[in-house]
Amino acid sequence: MPLIKIHTARGRGREEIDALLDAIHEAMVAAFKVPERDRYQILMEHEPTHIRALDTGLSIQRSAAFVLLEVVSRPRTRDEKMNFYAGVCAALEARCGIAPSDVMITFVINSDDDWSFGLGRAQFVTGDL
Incomplete structure (x- = not known):
């Protein structure tokens, strides 16, 4: 946890996808000081014509390599x-x-009772985590 949803245009090879997922995970572990095995990622590939990511007037130049991360997480500082x-x-x-x-990143914040890692329990609430 957090759950990271990665949106990208279709067309990257397996090695590049592995490197992308590993890089994001390593940055998450370093920034949030979570365990190495705390890894929840979903990569969603879209047709290039199905992604529109302008710059909100900031003059940021985007290319076909654009990646959007949605980070679903407990509150972070x-x-x-x-x-x-x-x-x-x-x-x-x-x-x-x-x-x-x-690279564009957005956070969706939720609370401890919004997470069940399995077994029909909310592990942050029960004290298992």
Whole structure:
């Protein structure tokens, strides 16, 4: 936890997808200090014509390499989020050649009783986590 949904245009190869997922996971572990095995990622590939991500008037240049991350998480501090944003961009640029201008991240915050990792229980509420 968190659950990270990655949206990208279809067309990346298996090795690039593996590198992309690994880079995001490593940045998440570093920023949020969660266990290495705390990994929940969903990669959704879209037809290139089905993604529109302009720049909200910020003059950010996007390319076909654009990646959007939706992070579903318990509350995080501002510093944790800022470290995550920077860490993801640095890792994706270093490992995948994806420019920081092609990375967009948004958080969806929820609470402990919004998570069940299985077995019909809310582990944050029951104290299992």
